[in-house]
Amino acid sequence: MLEYSPKESWRPVEANPLLIPISIIKKEGGEEILYSTWIYRHGKGKFVRVYDSPYVNVDYVLSLPEKLSTLGIGIRIRNYRKLNEFKMILPNFKIGVFLGKNNVGKTSILEAIAMLDPNNVNKVREFRGRISNQLAETKLYLNGEYYTVEFSDTLASRIKDAKVLLIYPRDNITAINVDPSILHKVTDLMNRFDPNIFYVYLSAGNEIRVLFNDKTDVSINELGYGYKSLLNFILSYVVYQPKIILIDDLESFTLHPELLKRFYDFLLKLGVDLILITTQSSDVYAYLAEKRSDNVRFVLINDGKYEVLTSEEY
Template identity: 25%
Template sequence: MLKTLTIENYRCFKNFSIKNLSRINLIVGQNNIGKTSLLEFINSLDTNNSILISVNDDYLDNIEKNWDLIQLTPKEDKAIKALQIINSDIERIGFTVSQYPKQIKLKIKGKDQPIPLSSMGEGMKKIFGLIIRAVILENRILLIDEIERGLHYTAQTDMWRLLIKISQNLNVQIFATTHSWDCICAFQEVLEDREDKFVGKLFRLDNKYGKLRAVAYKFDELYIAVNQRIEVR
């Protein structure tokens, strides 16, 4: 667990110590509570140790600069292995150099010519952007606002598997907000398949008597809520 995270100034989590937080912390709340709280949370962090992906961000923004930090290092292999969780036939990643803007290309097993990442859909572009940011954030914190935005619900289970593996391998702690029931269900499904079910935790944010509070859901509570369709947002 990261020791660089301080939450004393984060009022939603004031009742939780660092040992109560997991590798993956999914934050849900009504209306704009989640987004507001995430922004407050960022203000309590050392920004040198964290990156925020906001809802309006282009996940491929600065991708070439970020890739330069990874290319020809052990992290490049980790990025490729992470992509292979989504598509096991991906062998290599490259960029075109003869056109602008540059294209991201993937070498696929059994194919002579690389294919553009864009041909695999918007969901893959978002997942690739998540991978690159997570890989360069070793030993730090990644914050993602509305993590399900632009990602089809059928891909969200793979996304959670991917983020859990990256967070464990690289000691990255992830905080994400969502208002999506499908996203919550996918999160619960991935935790259910894991031996260590404490790697992820859901926090529900709400206002009670004018005060914002965070309510933590243990895995068994989240399992019951999802399977009995008990609203947690």
């Protein structure tokens, strides 16, 4: 992202979650990663080590303050499904909507990022049947933080975990472990979508139920799928408190248009660092484009290439 061309490294240091690497080397065998040039955040400033060569490009060094101030979101994925050497350098935004034809890798991008959180390993495996039969790698730069993971069906080695919530189409709500005490907050959030909801609670049989103002009391399994998807999402968010949210195939939520618009408002106000959505539905991206928000970008993906558009451009 900083357009640095590394030379033979001098005095590399051990990988550390507090450092953002610009270039790396690997010891013999490739198991241990060392950082040869790196960024260290300290207070409001940043310390950069780029002297890994006797031939220092002075113009490059002097350009670093500007480069660092404009650094946005960086995603790099290697050897995961169709993403052999995939890199995205994106501006800062809160919600990114991935658009593209079938089988261009939209879901794979979300899954590769999800692997930064160990809680998603089994989820990806169950949805896909397997993770990867070769060693894959994901790197993410977000809000000044650097995350990386190497993973396969039998391995997952991370430098700094990210709290990532991955939502697949038709996720099963019964898989969530719910503490009854958090259902007060779930009720408050659901009220934003339907003020007729009086209380969301856990029955004696450990079943999630919804009590409405008219005293109607129903199991979550008796709700329409749109409500069920919404409740599943809110429960997952409140239970896990993620920094990154990944929603695959948002149209599978089957939300009514008015509910979908309110859901967008809800997402824009969430206290998270990044939300990435994949979709094929014109309704899903058209309503979000109407927001004309600087916090929203549309990413068009095709054959390993991508284009980033604002709401107005889209």
